[in-house]
Amino acid sequence: MAEEKASKEKKEKFADPAQASADPASQQMIARAQELGIDTAFDRAERLKPCNIGRQGICCKNCSMGPCRLPLPKEGIQGEDTRKGVCGATANTICARNFIRMVAGGAAAHSDHGRGVAEVFLAAARKENDNYKIKDPIKLKIVAEALDVDTTVEVDGEVKDRDIDEIAVETAEAAINEWGKPHGELIYAKRAPKPLYEKWQKLGVVPRNIDREIVEIMHRTHIGVDQDYRNLIKQGSRAAIADGWGGSMLATDLQDILFGAPYPVQAEANLGVMKEDYVNLVLHGHEPILSEMITAAAQSKEMIDYAKSKGAKGIQIGGMCCTGNELLQRHGIPPIGTFLQQELAIITGACDAMIVDVQCIMQNVASVANCFHTKLITTMPIAKMEQENTIHIEFDEDHAMEDAKKIVKMTIDNYENRKAEVMIPNETAIQVAGFGVESIAYHLGGTFRGTYDTLLANVLNGRIRGIAGVVGCNNARTKHNEGHVEVVKELIRNDVLVLSTGCNGIACAMEGLMSPEAAGVYCGPGLQEICETVGIPPVLHVGSCVDNSRILLAATEVANAAGCDICDLPVAGSAPEWMSEKAISIGHYFVCSGVYTVFGVTLPVSGAPVFQDYLFKEFEKLYGGMWDLEVDPIKHAQKMIAHIDQKRKDLGIDKARETLLKDMAESNKLA
Ligand code: SF4
Ligand code: MSK
Secondary structure, three states: OHHHHHHHHHHHHOOOHHHHEOOHHHHHHHHHHHHOOOOOHHHHHHHOOOOHHHHOOOEEOOOOOOOEEOOOOOOOOOOOOOOEOOOOOEHHHHHHHHHHHHHHHHHHHHHHHHHHHHHHHHHHHOOOOOOOOOOOHHHHHHHHHHOOOOOEEEEOOEEEEOOHHHHHHHHHHHHHHHHHOOOOOOHHHHHOOHHHHHHHHHHOOOOOOHHHHHHHHHHHOOOOOOOOHHHHHHHHHHHHHHHHHHHHHHHHHHHHHHHOOOOOEEEEEOHHHOOOOOEEEEEEOOOHHHHHHHHHHHOOHHHHHHHHHOOOOOEEEEEEHHHHHHHHHHHOOOEEEOHHHHHHHHHOOOOOEEEEOOOOOOOHHHHHHHOOOOEEEEOEOOEOOOOOOOEEOOOOHHHHHHHHHHHHHHHHHOHHHOOOOOOOOOOOEEEEEOOOHHHHHHHHHOOOOOOOHHHHHHHHOOOOOEEEEEOOOOOOOOOEOHHHHHHHHHHHHOOEEEEEOHHHHHHHHHOOOOOOOHHHHHOOHHHHHHHHHHOOOOEEEOOOOOOHHHHHHHHHHHHHHHOOOHHHOOEEEEEOOOOOHHHHHHHHHHHHOOOEEEEOOOOOOOOOHHHHHHHHHHHHHHHOOOEEEOOOHHHHHHHHHHHHHHHHHHHOOHHHHHHHHHHHHHHHHHO
């Protein structure tokens, strides 16, 4: 009896590692944390039950007469929905307000990140900062043209290339202007396929500038302003478009100019990348402005020699979350974990410092670090932590290398302070990552004909059934990485090529889905043939959260090659384990760009069925794309495939695939 009680208590307090994560390395570390009596998100999720009303999106705390909670009646809505807050706000109004405030939060995070990059880019273009330089002049010209900056000049009737420094300064100024210009509209909106841009014009959702759309959400959701869910979500759409086609796209573009557009690189992934006899430096967060500089410092001979002088064999850099993706795609630095693995990296006992900037950093990493020798270093004035053991070294772009060396030196000095027994899981997997819009064209088009025509041709002939963007976070309310890998496996098994970003990218890499060899193991025959012929993995890692803009541009390339709109293509989007407001903004700009988008776990709209229906059904009539929710990963993927098949049918290319599959079966019989 006592034993039973003890085991019941244990069950209530701690997560079962095998149920909490699909990844053996994480299971091992969750168990290790429990053995050491250290709390992780997996255990806290067991103890803290989510509020059911908030989860359904129907709790309002926008004024002090509330919070007003409008639970659904047990028997469901019979007849008129009479639920109201004190001010009379309906469930639809409350739910739509909450939803677009999430869009505002996500769009603000992506776009403020983009603004920071734009400011550094301007300083680099004006040569006011020696630490950052223009690394990719080819990309600079592409971006300049997209921002209506001339790249050529006519001299005496002859067209000549303009001076690259002049182009850089004008491009930087034009880019920065997009955040707060007083007139006009977002220039990048015209990068969308023409029919999509015209649709946005007709619907009145072409963004004016990036900041304004976010601020207007906060205004319109204040008590007593916008009280029509259709009008509220219209502003949510405008802000989400300003994120995907504005703040995020500019962040990606300007980062590529400063640090180089990604090209395929090979790297390992997962916690097993850490090395016991090396200084382990973990970079966590989102902005490459910081991580690029720290990487350069950590890879310098001076720092490696210093690490050796302290008895280490060298310095192992590991990336966490989207910083991991940024470093991976440009330098082949291995990502050591997804969002839910950040505490686990410290629990190895081998993390000498975790250096963080912004977004997706759990405050508890400071508490976990306090149980080890790990230094937890915050670097941004907008992202500090209250715990006393954290060290704040403010990263100043003007002294970037100096600051970076100081941080790396502090990490090395901490190597000899390791106190706990080191336990690093063995698991790693090999991946090929670093696929941008340019490198996909190169891979599928060839050196001299880098185009999307080949990709389109293989979609048309059915070898590739469709294209899916699978993205997003981990969520402690669902088994770590299970949704990511199961959705993706089901898609590629059915010949759907996957473009992946964010934590999905890391999860797929950890599962071995991003190696070219994965094609022979997991893919349907059509996708396998393409991957093996071209030498690409069936899941293409296109980068970090802001790099979802690469998916928009890749879809645009395919739509333009086909002469249609994105919503006509056999494409679908997915975030199987989302948790952040950024994911909602991403999901919404996918939808507003014409993509059927399925989320896993939950969506905070179920408490207002009319508003939910508007997003799930009516939106398709407006934008061509719509939201959906499916928790089961296989059904989730199958819904995407059904949508893809419907689009193939609408385009009249369903027969081509059937014939091709028959031919393949025939030739397999002969072989
Ligand atoms: Fe309640 Fe209205 Fe205030 Fe929201 S704005 S808390 S619904 S009174
Ligand atoms: S890091 S936003 S948990 S994908 Fe971009 Fe991962 Fe989601 Fe953060």
